[in-house]
Amino acid sequence: MDAAIQLTGLAKTYGRRRGLTGLTLDVHHGEIFGYLGPNGAGKSTTIRLLLDLIRPSAGTARVLGLDPRADAVALHRRIGYLAGDFVVDGRQTVRECLRFLANLRGNGGAARIGELAERLDLDLTARIRSLSKGNRQKVGLVQAFMHSPELLILDEPTSGLDPLVQHTFLDLVREARAAGQTVFMSSHIMSEVQAVADRVGILREGALVALDSVEALRERAVRKVEITFAAPVSAEEFTVDGVSDLAVDGTVLRCRVSGSPDALVKAAARHTVTGLLSEEPDLEELFLTYYEGGAGHAA
Amino acid sequence: MLRNVFTKTLWDARRSLLGWMIGTAAVAMMYASFYPQLANGAMEEAMKSFPQSMKDAFRLNDMTSAAGYLGANTFGIIVPLLALFFGASTGARAIAGDEESGQLDLLLAHPVSRARLLLERFAALAAGSVVISAAVLGALLLIRPAAKLTGVSAGQLAAQCVNLALLAVFFGALAICAGSAAGRRGLVFGATAVIGVLAYAMNSFGPQLGLEWAQKLSPFYYYIGGDPLRNGFQWGDAGVLAGASAVLVCAGLLTFTRRDINT
Numbered sequence: 225m226d227a228a229i230q231l232t233g234l235a236k237t238y239g240r241r242r243g244l245t246g247l248t249l250d251v252h253h254g255e256i257f258g259y260l261g262p263n264g265a266g267k268s269t270t271i272r273l274l275l276d277l278i279r280p281s282a283g284t285a286r287v288l289g290l291d292p293r294a295d296a297v298a299l300h301r302r303i304g305y306l307a308g309d310f311v312v313d314g315r316q317t318v319r320e321c322l323r324f325l326a327n328l329r330g331n332g333g334a335a336r337i338g339e340l341a342e343r344l345d346l347d348l349t350a351r352i353r354s355l356s357k358g359n360r361q362k363v364g365l366v367q368a369f370m371h372s373p374e375l376l377i378l379d380e381p382t383s384g385l386d387p388l389v390q391h392t393f394l395d396l397v398r399e400a401r402a403a404g405q406t407v408f409m410s411s412h413i414m415s416e417v418q419a420v421a422d423r424v425g426i427l428r429e430g431a432l433v434a435l436d437s438v439e440a441l442r443e444r445a446v447r448k449v450e451i452t453f454a455a456p457v458s459a460e461e462f463t464v465d466g467v468s469d470l471a472v473d474g475t476v477l478r479c480r481v482s483g484s485p486d487a488l489v490k491a492a493a494r495h496t497v498t499g500l501l502s503e504e505p506d507l508e509e510l511f512l513t514y515y516e517g518g519a520g521h522a523a
Numbered sequence: 524m525l526r527n528v529f530t531k532t533l534w535d536a537r538r539s540l541l542g543w544m545i546g547t548a549a550v551a552m553m554y555a556s557f558y559p560q561l562a563n564g565a566m567e568e569a570m571k572s573f574p575q576s577m578k579d580a581f582r583l584n585d586m587t588s589a590a591g592y593l594g595a596n597t598f599g600i601i602v603p604l605l606a607l608f609f610g611a612s613t614g615a616r617a618i619a620g621d622e623e624s625g626q627l628d629l630l631l632a633h634p635v636s637r638a639r640l641l642l643e644r645f646a647a648l649a650a651g652s653v654v655i656s657a658a659v660l661g662a663l664l665l666i667r668p669a670a671k672l673t674g675v676s677a678g679q680l681a682a683q684c685v686n687l688a689l690l691a692v693f694f695g696a697l698a699i700c701a702g703s704a705a706g707r708r709g710l711v712f713g714a715t716a717v718i719g720v721l722a723y724a725m726n727s728f729g730p731q732l733g734l735e736w737a738q739k740l741s742p743f744y745y746y747i748g749g750d751p752l753r754n755g756f757q758w759g760d761a762g763v764l765a766g767a768s769a770v771l772v773c774a775g776l777l778t779f780t781r782r783d784i785n786t
């Protein structure tokens with residue numbers, strides 16, 4: 225089967241400004257794809273290209289097997305989209321706004337309005353102008369999910385949401401996957417993506433710098449290790465592959481290990497080990513190394 | 524009310540549209556109601572010393588007949604300029620306004636093509652123009668006996684109001700066309716208003732400056748040049764305004780469907 229989203233050498237320049245520099249990426253049917261990157265990396269640019277709001281400078285995109293430009297109307301029927309900054313006319317009520325958007329979609333567009341509003345604790349009778357930022361974002365979420373689209377394209381969906389609602393949102397995303405829907409979501413926050421995504425792409429300065437499953441990223445991530453020995457050891461012995469931030473304090477060694485801890489374990493094995501502590505790998509840190517342009521493994 | 528972009532646009536604009544209707548109709552009624560005081564020749568007397576060229580420019584040669592008075596006064600200055608500003612502001616909002624505020628992204632991510640969005644917004648603008656002109660017509664018909672304006676028939680008034688609606692539609696189409704290229708509301712409104720005022724001046728002063736051809740480029744010429752208040756429906760002039768609007772909308776479609784939507 226075709227990929228849900230298929231990007232080949234997709235590039236976008238805004239005048240002389242870089243937007244995106246040749247992105248090749250497949251998003252599979254039925255997966256949750258996390259799209260991460262620092263400010264200005266090109267996440268929103270990618271997403272707006274998928275919706276034909278902007279046109280590529282080079283390369284092609286296929287979404288659900290269709291051309292975003294030529295088949296825009298047919299495609300948009302099958303997509304739910306939440307913009308990075310969701311704006312609607314503030315003078316209408318939430319219900320009015322959602323009804324109208326549902327009508328644009330025709331049959332079944334409004335199927336889930338009531339249920340979603342209840343789960344997100346959104347007041348349908350409120351005027352949009354009177355809503356707080358987070359509550360306005362909920363309106364955006366409802367309109368994206370309400371017609372159970374095949375593909376959800378969400379640009380920073382959790383911005384402005386409180387932790388409780390974020391949790392509900394992650395549930396909605398998981399349910400969407402269980403129902404066979406595909407989710408493409410951008411974010412700045414690794415932890416929320418890590419919690420639901422099957423695969424993650426990390427974008428930096430308009431190019432993909434990592435593309436992998438969450439599992440694989442985890443294996444590659446930096447973890448903190450603390451080893452206690454029976455007798456004092458010297459630091460030199462432990463400057464091996466993958467070890468950084470090494471600190472030896474008498475019998476206690478603390479360091480960070482990226483990738484396989486094999487070399488460290490073999491070095492330690494020459495001594496009597498009395499304690500070993502290894503923390504859950506911190507994807508946030510891996511993510512930061514990519515952000516800062518550190519030595520990430522390019523995809 | 525919320526079935527499509529056309530009805531939604533009208534529904535969202537209901538308050539402002541009501542304001543335009545009442546405002547324009549009230550202004551037209553007020554000007555028309557001065558006719559009895561001025562028709563006795565007092566006005567003619569006061570303007571005797573005015574240079575002939577100025578009288579030509581502002582259609583002041585016949586201020587005693589009802590048609591002359593209405594053409595110079597009510598339909599000569601304030602009402603068409605209101606129509607211009609209605610068209611410019613509504614047309615600027617149609618594409619550029621929503622684009623600038625970021626609302627266009629959401630609409631266009633729905634199963635609504637860019638062409639359809641533009642056409643429905645234009646249709647709403649045209650409907651608004653018709654409603655405002657109808658209000659003006661209604662107000663004048665209402666006041667016609669009391670203001671001693673019975674020298675102009677209902678049909679002649681309607682003929683002028685048809686052209687009034689088309690004038691608003693024309694400037695709306697111009698603003699939509701400009702907004703299709705540049706998604707900046709203030710700029711689009713300003714440019715349309717400036718062009719409108721220049722076109723007004725061109726129609727009024729063109730002949731005095733020896734620029735008859737320039738007068739014929741002005742939409743105001745097709746709005747009132749054929750003198751519908753005396754001659755009734757001017758289908759040729761109306762056709763020019765409608766045709767020019769259609770051309771502007773088509774040009775707008777071409778640019779709008781090709782370009783990036785700004786954030």
Ligand SMILES: Nc1ncnc2c1ncn2[C@@H]1O[C@H](COP(=O)(O)OP(=O)(O)OP(=O)(O)O)[C@@H](O)[C@H]1O
Pocket residue numbers: 238241242243244261262263264265266267268269270308785786
């Ligand atoms: N309309 C535009 N005109 C000029 N440059 C633009 C435009 N839109 C985006 N850019 C540039 O393209 C680059 C990518 O922007 P984009 O909005 O895609 O980033 P992003 O990853 O979504 O960032 P954020 O996390 O802040 O939302 C940025 O350098 C930005 O300045």
Ligand SMILES: [Mg+2]
Pocket residue numbers: 267268269308379
């Ligand atoms: Mg963004």
